[in-house]
Amino acid sequence: MGEITTNADIDIQKIVRNTVKEIGYTRGKFGFDAETCGIITSIDEQSKDIALGVDLSLEEKEESNKQLIESLGAGDQGMMFGYATNETKGYMPxxxxxxxxxxxxxxxxxxxxxxxxxxxxxxxxxxxxxxxxxxxxxxxxxxxxxxxxxxxxxxxxxxxxxxxxxxxxxxxxxxxxxxxxxxxxxxxxxxxxxDSGLTGRKIIVDTYGGYARHGGGAFSGKDCTKVDRSAAYAARYIAKNIVASGAADKCEIQLAYAIGVANPISIRVDSFGTGRVSEEELVDVIRNNFDLRPAGIIDMLNLRQPFYKATAAYGHFGREDILFPWEMVDKADLIKAAL
The missing domain is CATH 3.30.300.10 (GMP Synthetase; Chain A, domain 3)
Structure with a gap:
């Protein structure tokens, strides 16, 4: 169940059954199996009121000659966090x-x-x-x-x-x-x-295991236009690059957005006393080197790629079996030079 805006023809029943089969529910004696389970589809078009904010940002409405990257506003209000620490090679707790x-x-x-x-x-x-x-x-x-x-x-x-x-x-x-x-x-x-339920029940295991703050928004079921997901990835990307640059041993990034507004309304850094420079300096580096508008994040991290299935288990961050774009440390030297 949920809402979506797409021109694609999607065989939801087939996708669900194949996924259940891949997980391993293939025998009736398990109490649930891919061949006989019932699948009820309840997918509607995205709310037109929400689309007003997502499809065209407040900044674009006010300045119609803005570049295309301004045209995507945040899909909802809220705060997102990203964290990194040098206590493991994957920069995870x-x-x-x-x-x-x-x-x-x-x-x-x-x-x-x-x-x-x-x-x-x-x-x-x-x-x-x-x-x-x-x-x-x-x-x-x-x-x-x-x-x-x-x-x-x-x-x-x-x-x-x-x-x-x-x-x-x-x-x-x-x-x-x-x-x-x-x-x-x-x-x-x-x-x-x-034991069954809807999505949004594994926000801690998907992130940092409770070691860092969480804004409350789940990743599952959301595409990259939703800042609950994309901005959390961007925050992790920034935090990891700051730690990789040597600017801090631990770093937490907080971003906040308003629906329909492209630019974040808040950027906060907490280095937990491990920083080699002030947190205000790090905020300036972030503002000057990372495009944190939704479309900017999508472009920066190449989020239009079909790699989200791999995030459904074993975490979104610090993986050793797959390198997601938000796990790159390609901005570490840039941050080091800026400081």
Whole structure:
């Protein structure tokens, strides 16, 4: 369900069934499968009132000779955050980086048959201990919840996950690290059959694992004209390049927009006391070197490309298996020179 403006002919039923199949819901005994699940389509045209602001920005209405890049206004009001830290090579907080790696490995051992009794549903969580200076010290707790066949015992599942999933990531683990596998003792009923809902329920796992602020807007189901998504990518891009330039060890960027207005109404930098220059200087560098109008972001990060499917699992940021445009550090030297 939702709204869209397009001239394309889209076979929604086929796309949904193929996606469900790729995830792994292929057998009726899972309680949900690609061939027999019911798909109800409720797609409408975008509100004409919203289109007024998105299709033509306030600045363009006031100055009709503005360039085309001004013509796209923000699709909604709101604030977006981007964050980066040098504590991992992907410029991500250690807990969320490890949680994504564990989730990816969990999926791999299911799909390649190493642990054929695993079923598609699963998630991970990492609790990290930091020292007084704010540096990652050790992994305190790892939680892995994963759907499985009913005949598998808790002891076998725990043993197998430690051997085939967790063992690959021993760095920062010690003898005191707690490993919790399916803490309830059983996870047979899962997926949409066990728990379902609409989008917007994974905004923290999609970003920084709670380590940084979040404006509340989800990414799922939104294209690049929606600043909830594109501006969050731009904020991450800026933060990562600032940290890569050496201007700060940690950096959080906050942007705010008004519907129908192309330029952000707020730009804020927080380097958490790790900056080598003032935050005001960094704001000036951002204003002078990054086009943060929606169309400018789309152009800067080449967001009209079909790579969004890959963001649906394992995070939007800090990925090692794919390099998204907002993960580039091609502006680091420019920032360094500007300072």
């Amino acid at each position: 250690y807990p969320i980086a490890l949680a994504h790696k564990l989730a990816y490995k969990l999926s791999q051992v299911r799909k390649d048959g190493t642990l054929s009794y695993l079923r598609p549903d699963g998630k991970t969580q990492v609790t990290m201990e930091y020292d007084s200076a704010g540096f990652a010290k050790r992994v305190d707790t790892i939680v892995i919840s994963t759907q499985h066949s009913p005949e598998i015992t808790q002891s076998q599942l725990s043993s197998d996950l430690k051997k085939y999933v967790i063992s690959e990531f021993r760095e920062m683990l010690d003898e005191k690290t707690k490993i919790l596998v399916n803490p309830t003792g059983r996870f047979v009923i899962g997926g949409p059959h066990g």
